[in-house]
Amino acid sequence: MISDTNLIETVSEEAELLQTENNTEQRENQDVSDNLTSTTNNRPNQGKNVGNPPAPRRRVIGDRPRLVDRTVSEGQLLVPKKNLRQQDSEEDHPDFYEFRAKDNVMKTYWLQQTFMSWWALRSTPFAADLLPCKGGAGLTTKFLKEVLEVILEYVQGTFDRSSKILEFHHPNELRERLHLEIPDKAENLDQILQDCQNTLKYCVHTGHPRYFNQLSTGLDVISMAGEWLTAAANTNMFTYEIAPVFTLMERAILKKMREIIGYKDGDGIFAPGGAISNLYAVMCARHKYVPSCKRRGLSGAPNLVLFTSEHSHFSLRRAAAILGIGTDNVVYIDTDKRGKMSLEDLENKIQQAIARGDKPFFVNATAGTTVLGAFDPLNAVADICEKYDLWMHVDGAWGGGVLMSRKHRHKLDGIHRADSVTWNPHKLMGVLLQCSAILIKEDGILEDCNSMRAPYLFQQDKHYDVSYDTGDKTMQCGRHVDVFKFWLMWRAKGTRGFENHVNKLFELAGYLLEKLKSREGFKLVHEKPEHTNVCYWYIPPSLRAMEEGTEKQLLLHKVAPAIKARMMATGTLMVGYQPLGDKVNFFRMVFSNPAATKADVDFLLDETERLGRDL
Ligand SMILES: Cc1ncc(COP(=O)(O)O)c(C=O)c1O
Numbered sequence: 246m247i248s249d250t251n252l253i254e255t256v257s258e259e260a261e262l263l264q265t266e267n268n269t270e271q272r273e274n275q276d277v278s279d280n281l282t283s284t285t286n287n288r289p290n291q292g293k294n295v296g297n298p299p300a301p302r303r304r305v306i307g308d309r310p311r312l313v314d315r316t317v318s319e320g321q322l323l324v325p326k327k328n329l330r331q332q333d334s335e336e337d338h339p340d341f342y343e344f345r346a347k348d349n350v351m352k353t354y355w356l357q358q359t360f361m362s363w364w365a366l367r368s369t370p371f372a373a374d375l376l377p378c379k380g381g382a383g384l385t386t387k388f389l390k391e392v393l394e395v396i397l398e399y400v401q402g403t404f405d406r407s408s409k410i411l412e413f414h415h416p417n418e419l420r421e422r423l424h425l426e427i428p429d430k431a432e433n434l435d436q437i438l439q440d441c442q443n444t445l446k447y448c449v450h451t452g453h454p455r456y457f458n459q460l461s462t463g464l465d466v467i468s469m470a471g472e473w474l475t476a477a478a479n480t481n482m483f484t485y486e487i488a489p490v491f492t493l494m495e496r497a498i499l500k501k502m503r504e505i506i507g508y509k510d511g512d513g514i515f516a517p518g519g520a521i522s523n524l525y526a527v528m529c530a531r532h533k534y535v536p537s538c539k540r541r542g543l544s545g546a547p548n549l550v551l552f553t554s555e556h557s558h559f560s561l562r563r564a565a566a567i568l569g570i571g572t573d574n575v576v577y578i579d580t581d582k583r584g585k586m587s588l589e590d591l592e593n594k595i596q597q598a599i600a601r602g603d604k605p606f607f608v609n610a611t612a613g614t615t616v617l618g619a620f621d622p623l624n625a626v627a628d629i630c631e632k633y634d635l636w637m638h639v640d641g642a643w644g645g646g647v648l649m650s651r652k653h654r655h656k657l658d659g660i661h662r663a664d665s666v667t668w669n670p671h672k673l674m675g676v677l678l679q680c681s682a683i684l685i686k687e688d689g690i691l692e693d694c695n696s697m698r699a700p701y702l703f704q705q706d707k708h709y710d711v712s713y714d715t716g717d718k719t720m721q722c723g724r725h726v727d728v729f730k731f732w733l734m735w736r737a738k739g740t741r742g743f744e745n746h747v748n749k750l751f752e753l754a755g756y757l758l759e760k761l762k763s764r765e766g767f768k769l770v771h772e773k774p775e776h777t778n779v780c781y782w783y784i785p786p787s788l789r790a791m792e793e794g795t796e797k798q799l800l801l802h803k804v805a806p807a808i809k810a811r812m813m814a815t816g817t818l819m820v821g822y823q824p825l826g827d828k829v830n831f832f833r834m835v836f837s838n839p840a841a842t843k844a845d846v847d848f849l850l851d852e853t854e855r856l857g858r859d860l
Contacts, residue, residue: 369433391438399445403452403464404840409816410456411449419447449819454840455848458819460615460643460672462838467737468677471730482515482724483702483716485709492713495728498735502668503684505648507661512691513684514719515727519642520560522667522683525720527551527564527607529665529685530636532694534606539694543569547604552594554578554586554621555826556614558640574603583771584619586610588629595633607636612657613644613673616825616833618776620644624659631662639663642681644776646673649740650747656775673750673777673837674743676731692718750777750836757834757846764850766858770831777836782829783808783853785860802829804860811856818852 376385402408414422423443432440450456452464480488482495499513516522531538535546543549549570553561555577565575576598579590591608598605608630610621623639630637639660645668647653648660660666666684670676685691696717698705703717716724735743754777761767761781766789770780783804791797805822812818821833834849 369435371431371433372437373431374434388434388438392441395438395441395445399448399450400452400464400466400469403450404454406454406845408450408453410453410819411813411816412447413813413816414447423447452838452840453819454838454842454845455818456838457834457836457841457849458821460835460837461669461678462835463675463840465675465677465734465839468675468730468734471733472677474733475726475729478726478729480726482726483714483719483722485711485713485715486707488726489713491726491728492715494732495715496713498728498732499682499684501735502682506663506666506668506684508684508686510688511684511686512688512718513682514691514715515680515682515724516719517681517721517725517727518679519558519640519667519669519672519681520563521720522642522669522681523558523560523609523638523640524564524567525683525691526609526636526638526640526665526667526685527561527568527570528720529690529694530607530638531568531570532690533636533687534604536693548574548602549607550574550576550598550603550605551607551609552576552578552591552605552635553609554580554584554611554614556580556584556617556619557609557611558615558642561609561640580619583773583775584614584617586621586626588622588625591626592629595629595635599633605633605635607638609638609640610663611644612639612641612660613647613776613778615643616778616823617771617780618643618774618778618835620656620775622659623657623663627659627662636665637663639666642667642669643672645669646743646747647776649674649743650751651744652748653751670731673747675746675837675839676734679725680727680731695719746839749839753777753836753841753843753846754779754834756843757836757849760846760850766854767850770825770828779834779836780831781834782831783857785857787860798829804857805830805832807860808853808857812852815856818849820849820853 370384374384375381375388424440449458451459451462456462475491478491480491482488482491485492495515499515503511503513514525516525530551531549534549535543538546551561551565551570551574553575557577562572562575564570566572576594578594579587581587595605595608608626610623610626612620612623627637629635639657641648641657641660644657645666647656648668664686667681668684669681671678671680696703698717699722702722703711703714705711707714716722738746754774757779758769758772758774761769761779762772766784766786768782768784770782774780782801784801785804788797788800788804791800802824809820809822812820821835822830823833824830832853
């Protein structure tokens with residue numbers, strides 16, 4: 246290892262040597278960016294990561310580009326000639342450089358500068374060296390390209406079936422590996438890149454072809470590009486003033502979605518998820534039936550009651566809690582074997598509420614229930630809502646995407662009669678999270694119930710048409726741009742592309758269903774799912790011969806969680822499980838992943854068996 250004193254001498258000698266050389270012109274004309282892309286790897290922080298250092302390769306946000314950048318941007322006449330690396334090993338050590346000075350005067354300066362720079366070389370650049378720092382353009386480009394490389398590696402790994410879906414660690418262990426503490430002093434950019442790499446390393450690859458765990462799966466490349474661009478634009482949806490493009494896009498997309506539903510007119514907004522979209526629906530209905538609520542609250546108002554099936558999403562119940570309706574005033578409606586709402590029970594319970602002196606005001610019909618994928622009979626529910634003057638909402642968070650398929654959209658017949666619809670393109674349609682819309686039949690109600698007319702933001706005397714300032718009809722103030730990735734994806738696929746995507750998912754579900762019917766050890770929860778949800782039990786050999794009864798059910802209840810734990814430990818597959826009513830834990834396969842194929846379905850069955858046959 247060279248000491249500091251040695252280094253000064255070494256540098257001086259090198260400088261003398263340089264002076265005698267004669268190819269200045271050529272070097273001076275060399276593009277500085279060449280040097281920016283060279284691979285100096287002087288990383289003082291390397292090895293600092295706790296646990297197993299995850300970085301298989303060294304990052305190249307090195308010290309040299311920083312030096313070159315500064316040298317050039319400050320207008321000095323120093324041009325790096327070449328990197329005299331003392332060794333090419335992976336060990337950390339200061340690299341040495343030759344620099345060509347234009348004249349002797351500069352040479353003196355250069356010596357000093359080089360020495361000082363040597364100290365700088367001991368640390369890699371920091372965020373403060375990036376734009377808007379003067380001269381930070383090159384380094385910023387380099388840094389972002391490095392980040393992109395990290396992301397691309399992740400994306401490629403995501404689609405590689407031989408790669409793991411996740412590297413599971415229990416929270417305590419993962420906390421250690423992640424290095425989560427927030428420092429007082431800035432970390433350098435190498436460390437920041439390392440953090441990026443480390444973060445993705447422990448993320449679940451939700452785009453992996455064998456990831457079926459949630460309703461939102463897959464990694465659409467165009468949608469991801471849209472999300473990147475959205476981040477670069479970094480704007481806020483509340484006013485046209487600062488989001489002119491995205492505001493117009495949102496209008497166009499919401500109009501298209503309303504047309505697909507069958508609304509002639511209406512309104513809508515992108516919301517942070519289906520739960521919030523459902524909250525919007527209940528809020529609009531509350532406003533319609535108790536308009537005074539906006540000012541006076543619910544005191545003195547009739548006791549509002551909402552109806553939803555026992556298989557509906559919990560967000561309806563939560564909406565009742567949030568909006569002051571109260572969870573006791575959520576009335577659950579029975580379902581049939583397939584999970585569809587019973588019309589008879591709905592009407593009975595509405596009548597019972599009226600008889601109690603309560604005020605029924607809202608019925609939620611689910612298009613695609615979360616677990617079984619059932620579609621409530623929308624036309625019949627609409628008839629009941631009309632009869633009793635109730636707001637009809639369709640929670641199509643999961644099933645809304647089925648509207649894109651001419652083959653399957655009949656499952657939502659009658660949806661145009663609903664007062665509001667929740668539709669999450671981030672589920673079945675594969676748009677990246679988050680992307681959820683609430684569509685409302687009546688124009689103006691959203692604005693009516695939410696507007697606060699904040700004069701600092703929604704000035705009415707702006708020089709453009711302020712009806713394009715959508716922020717005042719939302720529950721939020723600032724709002725993320727969720728529309729762009731969807732718009733871009735729709736452009737890239739076309740409506741027919743989305744239709745093919747949805748049809749393919751249904752085909753895969755049908756394929757799995759047929760396989761399950763004939764495969765030993767698997768049992769369907771019900772044989773005619775309406776959506777791409779296919780629910781089943783895996784029954785290990787040890788339980789197959791057992792007599793039906795409580796004891797067997799108790800043991801079967803433990804099978805899915807045990808297999809799931811093994812799935813996560815091996816990282817080969819991820820499928821969700823849950824109990825439902827009196828049914829013990831079963832697997833819920835849901836198809837929304839565009840990367841999945843029939844071979845992945847075969848793998849699912851083989852792997853489930855492999856992981857569970859000894860239980
Ligand atoms: C039927 C239904 N509605 C609403 C939601 C909530 O959607 P989000 O997770 O986007 O809030 C879900 C989520 O799974 C759902 O299945």
